[in-house]
Amino acid sequence: MVGAGLFVGAFAWLYMQALSGMWADWSNDPNYSHGFLVPLISAYFVWQKKEVLTALTPRRSLLGLMIALGGLAMFLVGSVAGESFTIRMSMIVVLSGALLFALGWPIFRELLFPLAFLVFMVPLPYILYDTVAFPLRMMITKYSVEIMKFLGVAVLREGNIIHLTNTTLEVADACSGIRSIISLLALSTAMAYLFFKPMWKRIVLVALAIPMAVFANGVRVVGTGVLASYFGPEVAQGFFHEFAGLAVFALAMALLVGAAGVLSRIGRSRHG
Amino acid sequence: MGRRLLLVGLIVLGFAIYVQARPFHDRVPIKQDLSGFPLQLGDWRAAEYMLSDSVLEQLRVTNYLMRDYRGEGASVNVYIGYYETQREGAQIHSPRHCLPGSGWVPATTERRVVHVEGHRPINVVQAVYQKQDAKEVFVYWYQMKDATITNEYLLKAQMVLNSLKYRRNDAAFIRLSAPVKSTVPDAVASIEAFMADFVPLLADYLPE
Numbered sequence: 001m002v003g004a005g006l007f008v009g010a011f012a013w014l015y016m017q018a019l020s021g022m023w024a025d026w027s028n029d030p031n032y033s034h035g036f037l038v039p040l041i042s043a044y045f046v047w048q049k050k051e052v053l054t055a056l057t058p059r060r061s062l063l064g065l066m067i068a069l070g071g072l073a074m075f076l077v078g079s080v081a082g083e084s085f086t087i088r089m090s091m092i093v094v095l096s097g098a099l100l101f102a103l104g105w106p107i108f109r110e111l112l113f114p115l116a117f118l119v120f121m122v123p124l125p126y127i128l129y130d131t132v133a134f135p136l137r138m139m140i141t142k143y144s145v146e147i148m149k150f151l152g153v154a155v156l157r158e159g160n161i162i163h164l165t166n167t168t169l170e171v172a173d174a175c176s177g178i179r180s181i182i183s184l185l186a187l188s189t190a191m192a193y194l195f196f197k198p199m200w201k202r203i204v205l206v207a208l209a210i211p212m213a214v215f216a217n218g219v220r221v222v223g224t225g226v227l228a229s230y231f232g233p234e235v236a237q238g239f240f241h242e243f244a245g246l247a248v249f250a251l252a253m254a255l256l257v258g259a260a261g262v263l264s265r266i267g268r269s270r271h272g
Numbered sequence: 273m274g275r276r277l278l279l280v281g282l283i284v285l286g287f288a289i290y291v292q293a294r295p296f297h298d299r300v301p302i303k304q305d306l307s308g309f310p311l312q313l314g315d316w317r318a319a320e321y322m323l324s325d326s327v328l329e330q331l332r333v334t335n336y337l338m339r340d341y342r343g344e345g346a347s348v349n350v351y352i353g354y355y356e357t358q359r360e361g362a363q364i365h366s367p368r369h370c371l372p373g374s375g376w377v378p379a380t381t382e383r384r385v386v387h388v389e390g391h392r393p394i395n396v397v398q399a400v401y402q403k404q405d406a407k408e409v410f411v412y413w414y415q416m417k418d419a420t421i422t423n424e425y426l427l428k429a430q431m432v433l434n435s436l437k438y439r440r441n442d443a444a445f446i447r448l449s450a451p452v453k454s455t456v457p458d459a460v461a462s463i464e465a466f467m468a469d470f471v472p473l474l475a476d477y478l479p480e
Contacts, residue, residue, distance in 0.1 A: 003278030010285035060276055068280055072287050079291065080435040081428055082358045094284065102276040127424055158403070159377065 007098060014075070018087045025123050034183040038121035041190055045114040052110055059104025068097030085125035092118050113193060120186035133178040140214065141171045144221035151222075153229045162225060167233030171221055180213040180252050188256055201263050208259050209252075216252035220244050297435050299356040300442040300479050306337040306352055309477065314469040316341040316348070341470075346462035350470070351447045354478065358431060358441050376401040376408070383422050386411070386464065388471040395420045400456055407452035409459040411467075415444045418480050444478050 012019075026035035046053070071093030078086030096115050100108045123129075137160050145157040156163040160171040188209040192202035224244060311318040318339040323331070333353040341348050381399040388394065396413045414421040416430050417438065431441040448466065450459040 001274060003274035003276065003281060005281075007277045007281035007284065010281045010288055014284055014288035014291065065280070068283070072284070075287075075291070077432065080297075080441075081432045082297070082435075082441055083428065098277065098280040098284075101280055127428075 003102075011094070011098075015087075015091050018084065018091060021084055022088060022121065022123070026121075029123065031179040031182065032123045034186055035121045035123070038118060038186060041186075042114040042117045045117065045193070046111065049110050053107060056106045056110070058102070058107060060102065061100050061104050061108070064097045064099070064101025064108070066097070068094050068101060071095075071097055083125065085122065088122045089119070092122075117186075117189065117193075120182070120189070124182070129178070136178060136214070137171055140218055140221055144171075144218050144225065147218070147222050148225045148229075151226060153226055155225065155229070162221075164225065164229045167228055169221075169225060169228060180216060180249055181210055183249070184209040184213045184252055184256060187253070191256070191260055195260060196263065201266075205256070205260060205263060209256060212252045212255045212259075216248045216255070219251065220248040297357050297439050297441045300440045301356055302335045302354050302477060303479055304477050306335050306354065306477060309337055309339075310473065311339075313341060313466075313473070314343075316343045316466060316469060318342075318350075341466060343462070343466070346450060346453075346459075346465075348463055348466040349449045351445075352477075353445045354442070355444070356442050358443060376403045378402075379407070386467060388467055391471055392418070392420075394467075394471065395422045397422045398460065400452070407456070407459075408449050409452060409456060409463060410447060410449045411460075411463050412445065412447035415446060415474075415478060416442070442479065446474075 022035065026032050071090045074090035074093055075087055078084070078088075078090060092115060096108075096112075099111060099115070103111075124132075141157060141160045141162065145155055145162060148155045148162075154165050162169040162171065185206065188206045192205040196202050196205065311320070318341045321338040321340065323336065323338055328336075331353060332355075334356040335354040337350060337352040339350050341350060379400045379402045381397060384396060384398055385393045386396050394413060396411050399410045399412075401408050401410060414427050416427070417434055417440070419430060421427050421430055427443070431443070435441045448463050448470075450462045450466075452459045
C-alpha cells in the first residue's frame with residue numbers, strides 16, 4: 001500500500017506538467033476533445049477484467065524495471081528537445097514498466113490493451129500532425145470541388161480555398177478530417193476490442209475508420225458548398241458550421257456501426 | 273508487489289527531484305530588439321509590417337521582423353522570427369505548411385548553399401511558389417547558435433544537441449522572398465544581392 005502510494009505520488013509529481021498540458025489540449029483543441037474519455041474507457045476495460053485480474057497471482061519481471069527506466073530516459077530526451085509528445089508517451093511507458101515489474105507477465109498481459117489504448121489520449125506531435133493533415137485537407141478540397149463541379153455548382157479552387165460565385169469557403173484544419181480520424185480510430189479500436197474476437201475483424205474495423213472519416217468530411221465540404229451556393233454564405237458559418245461538424249461525426253459513426261454490424265454477421269456460426 | 277512498487281516509486285521520485293533541480297535550457301535573449309534593424313540597408317529601403325494578433329498568437333515568437341525592402345527595380349520581403357527558448361506551441365513553424373494553405377502552391381524546392389563574402393556559408397531552402405499567374409521565390413533557413421539548418425527533423429536533433437551541450441535551444445527562422453517579375457534567376461539574384469547587405473548584420477542581433 002505504501003509502495004503504491006509512493007509510486008502514484010512520485011509519478012504524479014514527475015508528470016504534473018505533462019498532465020496539465022494534456023488537459024489543456026483536450027479542452028482547447030477540438031481535435032482532441034475525445035482525450036477526456038480515453039482514460040475512462042481504459043479504466044472500464046480494466047474494471048471489466050477485475051475477476052480475471054484478482055484470480056492471478058502477482059509475480060515480478062525485471063524486464064519491467066528496464067522498461068520503466070527506458071521510459072524515464074525518454075522523458076529526459078523529450079524535455080531536452082522541448083517535445084511534449086515524447087514526454088507524454090514516456091508516461092505510458094513508465095506506467096507499463098512499473099506495472100510489469102510489480103505484477104509480472106500474467107497480469108500484465110491482461111492490462112496490455114487498456115494501457116496501449118491510452119496512446120489515443122496523447123495528441124500527435126505538430127510535425128507529424130501537419131504532415132498528415134495538410135495533404136489530407138488539400139485532397140478533400142480537391143475532390144469536393146470536383147464533385148461540386150459535377151453537381152453543376154460554379155466553383156473554383158485555390159489551395160484549400162473554395163471560391164463560389166457568392167462567397168469564399170476555406171477548408172480549415174478542422175475540416176481536414178484528421179479530427180474525426182483520430183476520434184474514430186479510438187472509437188473503432190474500443191469497439192473492435194469489445195465486440196470482436198478474431199484479429200482480422202478487429203483490424204478491418206479499425207482500418208475502416210480512416211476512409212469513413214475522410215468520406216464523411218468530403219460530404220461535409222460538398223454539402224456546405226452546395227448549400228452556400230444556393231442559400232448564400234450565411235449557411236457556411238455559425239450554427240450550420242457547428243451542426244455540420246456534429247452531423248459529420250454522427251455520419252462517420254453510423255458508418256462504423258454499420259460496418260461492425262456487417263462484420264458480426266460474417267462467419268458468425270464459426271467464430272462467434 | 274508493494275515492495276516492488278516502492279522501489280519504482282523511489283526511482284521515479286529521485287528522477288523527478290533531479291529533473292526539477294536541473295532545468296534543461298535557459299532563455300537566451302536576443303542581442304538587440306529586431307525592431308531596431310536598420311531601415312536602410314545599402315541601396316535598400318524598408319517598409320515595415322506588423323503581423324496581426326491572430327498570426328502572432330499562432331507563431332508565439334519572442335521577437336520578429338517583417339519588412340519589405342525595396343531597391344532598384346526589386347523588392348525583397350524579410351521575415352525573422354526569434355524564439356529565445358522553444359517549448360510546446362512556441363516552436364518554429366515550417367513555411368511548407370502555411371504558404372500552401374493560402375493558395376500558394378510549391379512549384380520547385382531545392383536545398384543549396386549561399387555564400388556571402390566574409391561570412392560562413394549558409395544552408396538554405398530555395399523554393400518557388402505559384403499562385404495563379406504570380407510566382408514568388410522564397411529562400412529560408414533555420415539558425416540555431418552558429419548552425420544553419422534546412423530540415424525540420426534535423427532542427428529537432430540540433431535542439432537536443434544544443435540543450436545537452438550548451439543548455440539552450442533558442443532558434444531563429446529567416447525567410448526572404450521576392451516576386452518573380454521577369455525570370456526566376458532574376459528574383460534569386462535580387463535575394464542574393466540583398467543577402468550580401470543583410471546577412472552580415474544578423475550577427476548583431478542573433479546570439480551565437
